[in-house]
Amino acid sequence: MTFAEFHNCLRILTSIDKHELVEAGVIKPEDTAAWLSFTRDPHRWFIRADDATATKLWAIIERRQRR
Numbered sequence: 001m002t003f004a005e006f007h008n009c010l011r012i013l014t015s016i017d018k019h020e021l022v023e024a025g026v027i028k029p030e031d032t033a034a035w036l037s038f039t040r041d042p043h044r045w046f047i048r049a050d051d052a053t054a055t056k057l058w059a060i061i062e063r064r065q066r067r
Contacts, residue, residue, distance in 0.1 A: 005065070012064045013042045016057075024056045 018035050021027045027034040038045045046057055
């Protein structure tokens with residue numbers, strides 16, 4: 001992964017919308033606390049997520065990179 005690709009991943013992470021997280025099964029639609037926690041610090045949220053959740057979130061990032 002290049003610096004530019006990594007930097008883009010970090011940028012994507014900060015611009016993910018709630019509906020994307022819900023559709024990917026990262027958070028539940030009614031879980032406002034998880035959404036607020038994610039929006040406050042998405043990088044830390046990603047790092048602290050369990051492997052299954054982080055994998056789902058990574059799939060969102062990868063989809064966006066292909067655009």
